[in-house]
Amino acid sequence: MSGRVRRLLVAAGGLLCAALCNAAPDFATELASDDARYVADWVLSAADHEGRPFAVVDKKAARIYVFDPAGHLIGASSVLLGAGLGDLSVPDVASRKIGSLSVAERTTPAGRFDSVPGRNDKGEAIVWVDYDAAVAIHRLRPSPAAERRALRLESPYADDKRISFGCIVVPVAFYDSIVAPTLGRQRGVVYVLPETEPVRAMFDAVASDFRAE
Numbered sequence: 001m002s003g004r005v006r007r008l009l010v011a012a013g014g015l016l017c018a019a020l021c022n023a024a025p026d027f028a029t030e031l032a033s034d035d036a037r038y039v040a041d042w043v044l045s046a047a048d049h050e051g052r053p054f055a056v057v058d059k060k061a062a063r064i065y066v067f068d069p070a071g072h073l074i075g076a077s078s079v080l081l082g083a084g085l086g087d088l089s090v091p092d093v094a095s096r097k098i099g100s101l102s103v104a105e106r107t108t109p110a111g112r113f114d115s116v117p118g119r120n121d122k123g124e125a126i127v128w129v130d131y132d133a134a135v136a137i138h139r140l141r142p143s144p145a146a147e148r149r150a151l152r153l154e155s156p157y158a159d160d161k162r163i164s165f166g167c168i169v170v171p172v173a174f175y176d177s178i179v180a181p182t183l184g185r186q187r188g189v190v191y192v193l194p195e196t197e198p199v200r201a202m203f204d205a206v207a208s209d210f211r212a213e
Contacts, residue, residue, distance in 0.1 A: 025071045032076075033061055035199040039191050042203055044071045048112070053182040054189040055115075055137075057081075057168055059108060062161040064137075064170060066178050075178035078153050080140070080169035082108035083162050087194040089133035098165055106165045109133055110194035110202060117184050127183045129168065129190045137168045137183065137190070139175040168192075 025040035032040075036058045043049050043056075049069065056065045057079065065076045083103050087110035093101065109130055116128045120136070127137040143149050152160045153171055170179060182188065194202050 025067065026073055027065065027076075028073045030065065030073060030076050032063075032065060033058055035193055036061070036063075036065060038199060039193060039203060040065070040067065040071065043189075043191065049189045052186065052188045054191065055183060057108075057190060057192045059110065059193055059195045060158060062158040064168065066182055068182070074182060075174060077170050077174040077178070078155075078161065080149060080152060080161050080164045080167075082106045082164055082166040085162070085195060087111075087196050089130070089135070089166065093166070094132060094134040101165060108164070108166050108168060108192060109135060110192045110196075113190045113192065115183050115188045115190045117186070125180065125184060127179060127188075127190075129192070133166065135166050135168070137170060137175075137179060139172045140169055 025037065025044055027037065027040070036056050039056050043054055051069050053069055053074075054067050056067075057063075058065070059081055062079055062081055063076060064079045066074045068074055083106040086104070086107040089107060089109045090096075090101075090105045093105065111130075113129045115137075116131070118126055118128045118131075118136070120126050120138070124138065129135045129137060140149060140153065147163055149163060149169070152163055153169075155161065175184075183190070193199050
């Protein structure tokens with residue numbers, strides 16, 4: 001069975017389930033943005049996650065929402081994101097030394113990403129989001145005191161959370177209790193919402209790519 005046929009069958013099954021079960025994302029008590037809710041609803045309606053756990057990263061709000069395959073929220077958290085505004089990674093970013101990246105090049109790319117559990121060059125468990133761009137979900141790490149990363153995570157202001165080189169940084173406890181048991185154990189899907197174009201425009205494009213396969 002080809003990959004295209006398999007994806008179409010999975011999507012058809014997911015759409016049937018959504019129709020019969022009235023599937024809808026469950027954000028519990030989280031006050032998520034309309035964009036985040038739209039994407040989570042789209043994921044379940046289209047069965048785009050193919051029965052895998054998934055996460056929605058709302059860059060404008062600097063928050064991550066992790067769901068089980070049925071669309072139930074497992075956990076949500078503040079995140080640190082790339083210091084540079086923008087939805088694309090520079091082409092050679094993975095081959096560059098971190099210190100050579102300008103602030104404008106330290107972006108967290110937007111899009112739909114098939115995530116994979118892995119380890120970085122130090123042996124730390126992470127979740128690869130975009131391997132080619134060296135973007136991952138990982139725990140908060142020790143950093144220069146001047147960066148105040150722990151305090152930034154606790155800030156109510158999204159602008160305070162633009163400090164990473166592009167990775168999606170979460171609190172240690174959140175990684176260990178929410179990310180590790182889900183995305184850290186199996187392949188999943190991570191949806192990173194854009195900040196330079198309408199969310200619906202990006203996901204219309206994703207849907208078009210799916211239909212073209």
